[in-house]
Amino acid sequence: MSTYRIQGATGDWEVVIGLEVHAQVTSNSKLFSGSATAFGAEPNSQVSLIDAAMPGMLPVPNRECIRQAVRTGMAIEAQINKWSRFDRKNYFYADLPQGYQISQLYHPIVGEGSLTIDADEKAGIPADKVIGIERIHVEQDAGKLMHDQHPTMSYVDLNRSGVALMEIVSRPDMASPAEAGAYLSKLRTILRYVGSCDGNMDQGSMRADVNVSVRRPGEELGTRTETKNVNSVRFVMQAIEHEASRQVDVLEAGGKIVQETRLFDPTTGSTRSMRSKEDAHDYRYFPDPDLLPLELDDAFLEECRASLPELPDAKRARYVGELGLSAYNAAVLTADVDTFAWFEALLAETASAQGKQPAEVAKQAANWLISEFFGALNKQGKSLEDSPVSHEQAAELLALVGKGTISGSIAKQVLETMFETGDNAGVIVEREGLKQESDTGAIEAKVDEILAANADKVAQYREGKVALFGFFVGQTMKAMAGKGNPQVVNEILKAKLG
Amino acid sequence: MTELTELGVAQIRDGVAGGDFTAVEVAQAFNANVAAAQEALNAFIIATPEKAIEAAQATDAKRARGEALGKMGGVPIGMKDLFATFDVQTTAASHMLEGFKPQYESTVSQKLWDAGAGMLGKLNLDQFAMGSSNETSYFGNVISPWKRNDGGNAALAPGGSSGGSSSALAARLCPAATGTDTGGSIRQPAAFTGTTGIKPTYGRCSRWGVVAFASSLDQAGPMARSVQDCAIMLEAMAGFDAKDSTSLDLPVPNWEAALSGDMKGKKVGIPKEYRVDGLDEDVSKSWDDGIAWLKDAGAEIVEISLPHTKYALPTYYIIAPAEASSNLARYDGVRYGLRDLPDGANLQDMYAATRAAGFGPEVKRRILIGTYVLSAGFYDAYYTQAQKVRALIAQDFAKAFEQCDVILAPTAPSAAFGLGENVDDPLKMYLNDVFAVPASLAGLPAMSVPAGLNREGLPLGLQVIGKAFDEQGVLNAGLALEQRAQFSAKPEKWW
Amino acid sequence: MSVDTATVAKIASLARIKVSEAEIEAMVPELNGILAWVEQLGEVDTSQVEPMTAVIPNTLRLRDDVIDADPLTGGDKRDAVLANAPAAEHGFFGVPKVIE
Ligand SMILES: [Mg+2]
Numbered sequence A: 001m002s003t004y005r006i007q008g009a010t011g012d013w014e015v016v017i018g019l020e021v022h023a024q025v026t027s028n029s030k031l032f033s034g035s036a037t038a039f040g041a042e043p044n045s046q047v048s049l050i051d052a053a054m055p056g057m058l059p060v061p062n063r064e065c066i067r068q069a070v071r072t073g074m075a076i077e078a079q080i081n082k083w084s085r086f087d088r089k090n091y092f093y094a095d096l097p098q099g100y101q102i103s104q105l106y107h108p109i110v111g112e113g114s115l116t117i118d119a120d121e122k123a124g125i126p127a128d129k130v131i132g133i134e135r136i137h138v139e140q141d142a143g144k145l146m147h148d149q150h151p152t153m154s155y156v157d158l159n160r161s162g163v164a165l166m167e168i169v170s171r172p173d174m175a176s177p178a179e180a181g182a183y184l185s186k187l188r189t190i191l192r193y194v195g196s197c198d199g200n201m202d203q204g205s206m207r208a209d210v211n212v213s214v215r216r217p218g219e220e221l222g223t224r225t226e227t228k229n230v231n232s233v234r235f236v237m238q239a240i241e242h243e244a245s246r247q248v249d250v251l252e253a254g255g256k257i258v259q260e261t262r263l264f265d266p267t268t269g270s271t272r273s274m275r276s277k278e279d280a281h282d283y284r285y286f287p288d289p290d291l292l293p294l295e296l297d298d299a300f301l302e303e304c305r306a307s308l309p310e311l312p313d314a315k316r317a318r319y320v321g322e323l324g325l326s327a328y329n330a331a332v333l334t335a336d337v338d339t340f341a342w343f344e345a346l347l348a349e350t351a352s353a354q355g356k357q358p359a360e361v362a363k364q365a366a367n368w369l370i371s372e373f374f375g376a377l378n379k380q381g382k383s384l385e386d387s388p389v390s391h392e393q394a395a396e397l398l399a400l401v402g403k404g405t406i407s408g409s410i411a412k413q414v415l416e417t418m419f420e421t422g423d424n425a426g427v428i429v430e431r432e433g434l435k436q437e438s439d440t441g442a443i444e445a446k447v448d449e450i451l452a453a454n455a456d457k458v459a460q461y462r463e464g465k466v467a468l469f470g471f472f473v474g475q476t477m478k479a480m481a482g483k484g485n486p487q488v489v490n491e492i493l494k495a496k497l498g
Numbered sequence B: 001m002t003e004l005t006e007l008g009v010a011q012i013r014d015g016v017a018g019g020d021f022t023a024v025e026v027a028q029a030f031n032a033n034v035a036a037a038q039e040a041l042n043a044f045i046i047a048t049p050e051k052a053i054e055a056a057q058a059t060d061a062k063r064a065r066g067e068a069l070g071k072m073g074g075v076p077i078g079m080k081d082l083f084a085t086f087d088v089q090t091t092a093a094s095h096m097l098e099g100f101k102p103q104y105e106s107t108v109s110q111k112l113w114d115a116g117a118g119m120l121g122k123l124n125l126d127q128f129a130m131g132s133s134n135e136t137s138y139f140g141n142v143i144s145p146w147k148r149n150d151g152g153n154a155a156l157a158p159g160g161s162s163g164g165s166s167s168a169l170a171a172r173l174c175p176a177a178t179g180t181d182t183g184g185s186i187r188q189p190a191a192f193t194g195t196t197g198i199k200p201t202y203g204r205c206s207r208w209g210v211v212a213f214a215s216s217l218d219q220a221g222p223m224a225r226s227v228q229d230c231a232i233m234l235e236a237m238a239g240f241d242a243k244d245s246t247s248l249d250l251p252v253p254n255w256e257a258a259l260s261g262d263m264k265g266k267k268v269g270i271p272k273e274y275r276v277d278g279l280d281e282d283v284s285k286s287w288d289d290g291i292a293w294l295k296d297a298g299a300e301i302v303e304i305s306l307p308h309t310k311y312a313l314p315t316y317y318i319i320a321p322a323e324a325s326s327n328l329a330r331y332d333g334v335r336y337g338l339r340d341l342p343d344g345a346n347l348q349d350m351y352a353a354t355r356a357a358g359f360g361p362e363v364k365r366r367i368l369i370g371t372y373v374l375s376a377g378f379y380d381a382y383y384t385q386a387q388k389v390r391a392l393i394a395q396d397f398a399k400a401f402e403q404c405d406v407i408l409a410p411t412a413p414s415a416a417f418g419l420g421e422n423v424d425d426p427l428k429m430y431l432n433d434v435f436a437v438p439a440s441l442a443g444l445p446a447m448s449v450p451a452g453l454n455r456e457g458l459p460l461g462l463q464v465i466g467k468a469f470d471e472q473g474v475l476n477a478g479l480a481l482e483q484r485a486q487f488s489a490k491p492e493k494w495w
Numbered sequence C: 001m002s003v004d005t006a007t008v009a010k011i012a013s014l015a016r017i018k019v020s021e022a023e024i025e026a027m028v029p030e031l032n033g034i035l036a037w038v039e040q041l042g043e044v045d046t047s048q049v050e051p052m053t054a055v056i057p058n059t060l061r062l063r064d065d066v067i068d069a070d071p072l073t074g075g076d077k078r079d080a081v082l083a084n085a086p087a088a089e090h091g092f093f094g095v096p097k098v099i100e
């Protein structure tokens, strides 16, 4: 149980949160028409006669959108309904050309499922916290209204009108802003793994309707409000925080919560009542008579299942179990599609460059990727996507370390040069003479010099000041310009110091 | 030679192909009739004589080049103004769409042009196809060319909603016309005007580009003056269309070639529930005539039962308005059509003003009924119940067709009535479709053929209802009736 | 179930059709007449019946995910889309300003 509580003037309150996430299905063309879905096109250039609801126009569903919804359902281990149906949700608005949205109310394509959010002690998220998912249904997106282009008119752009969305409806199973944030992040990760949504929240590919209510611990559910179209994890958490404390204030002042639709204002982090949707809702849902029931056969479902990738939880477990990574590293590397893809490519190339099994080099690759490479990228303000160093190049560098050609500290220097010049690691090592010295004789000679020059410290060491060992290592490495094989240096020093 | 405008589809097609006359001559003759009758009959919302000539010229040129002509080669037709025609005003007879010029062509009209037909004009109809008398058009009533033989001069209804089509056919303004049938809108006007029309199986003709009334019922079909002409034109109109999710993915049979009025070995069902108390005597008699004719054609007559018949109309008047209330939501003054923007109006005010100004009273009535039956708390009691009863009505037919091949019934409970006679009572008007609606609810092919005149000298129609996909059976029974009815009456020209 | 003037006003508002008091008054008996008539369906026992979903046996076809595969159902036709608009500017439809 989450221990998140709002401390009101009259005592503690619990928050109950459910999310309805609208995720744009990755597809070339719209749900019911052949027009394109690409982001950022000229106004009304990606609009068919169907999307503009011209008289006599009819919808024909896009197989890929159905397929992606089914695959998403399978990824959250949900019930897939082989018989589903499209319904019309009737209301009037300028972004809704048909006067109805084709959606699924009575028979959604995906039924009950769930996902497990990642534990986070600091944020108060317990291990194995499961969030129920009531359903996923497929529906049309609306167009877009622009209010600031003309003094007396709003402008209507229908490019988004008819783009396929999945509405993913959670159970009211979240009890803190952190849990809601973790749910949304995890859901985004899964969608990106599956490839059913690109998860670009800033382009509107994922938006959440946030349902919030508060109650005294253990009491019945309170009246909820729905804050529409919140488009980042941070904003969702802010909206919940604000809305929950607003509700507590209202209730503690003796007021009542009105079930209503609200808007989130990212500039103030607060929510406000939405004027345009005050009208009593009566959507008059009924089965769309232009469409027959959607029936899926076994072959279709099998293809959907067979095309599912390894999912985040399974991948993370495998990274720990098979590759021997730490739980932390496994979590970092599986958090996003781009990250694991880069890691897995690096791992494969590193293993083959060193003639080893992936499991033998996984730790090295993971540690290096997370601590060295991510750091270097960060310094340059870059992401894996636009990394100037490819995974082939990185694998070559790791192989040089693995084979003992260069030391870890030299590798840092080489990586820096790689970022600057784009050259391959081998070329840089050769050109700058950075090869590691592993020859025992040469190292012994240097060690002898150092010990002779620091006879007093040798004496102190032998009297028990063992901390001086590091000093001798440092001196030796310095004398060798960093190129001495640290392992060999250690061994020889230990032997000589006795 | 008979006047060209007396000729039907087959005769024109064959005459043009055989060089007896040119397509342009035919188009000119019909164009002239259209123009001459417009004021009196108001059958067309707009005439498009240049389109008819253009298509005719193309046909004549094709023939001159020795190329094969299409199924409708050289035949000028009337197009019900519910079909979108490219850049030609398409209104559904509503003020809402006055001036609307679609930038697309409906599948059915495109197929007809591809088959060599030409367009004489856009035919008047009941507004959004809602009506049974053509008194709901924004562009004025269509007048039937028929008159009662009582010496009076009452203007009669051509039926509806395809009343422009039926009036134009009876008055020889066109040899064939498109119709659409949601609850009898092809068959009832055909019956009222002594013409012939078939509503095929739901899904035979694409609904793409046809202004929607009630999607689960709407079905286009041909109207003409003979069964053969209907068969020819239906072949040109029908066919799978990937743009319509409810389109039937079936080949189009060669209905014309397989036409036969021989009913030997066929069983004809007579539904006892259609013999309602107080059925018009003349209608009853013509039904008996029909039974005798089909018997004469070799058929065996069997009594059948369609027990839920009396619930068909109420079922229809829940489902059709419900679908219409949603289908017509797109007429909002934003993207096309009428916009009424009173001073200071906001978006929602604009919608309400536009829709108040754009829709006629019958359309509003049905939208309100449809909105009500779908609204929260009433949906199950009305709409779900209606869809269940609809399933029972379809089952009735399925059971009946275990005992018979086609069903014979009257098309309408009366002959044409006078304009204005039924307008004050919507329920009375709705009852006109009592015999037509059951087949619509079940999606079955059904046709009306003229059976004779009643004692007022007005045409009566007989209806043949067939099994799903069996247009051939319907056409053949229709032909058997036609051959024996020998219907040759035509309205005396007064316009 | 029968409707009163308030209900008719509410339905008209839901359907976005502006109606005058007089029109509402006239519609009440008319709609009640029709509703009373359709309510005879209530006497049919449908407890064992599934509501009809497809009038003729047919299955929903799914189309391939190809942009503008058929020009009739594809996009990239702004002029055609805006051709009949009561108000169009800069490639947009114009409507009275909306305050959200
Ligand atoms: Mg929502």
Ligand SMILES: [Zn+2]
Pocket (backbone or CB within 6 Å): A022, A139, A167
């Ligand atoms: Zn939604």
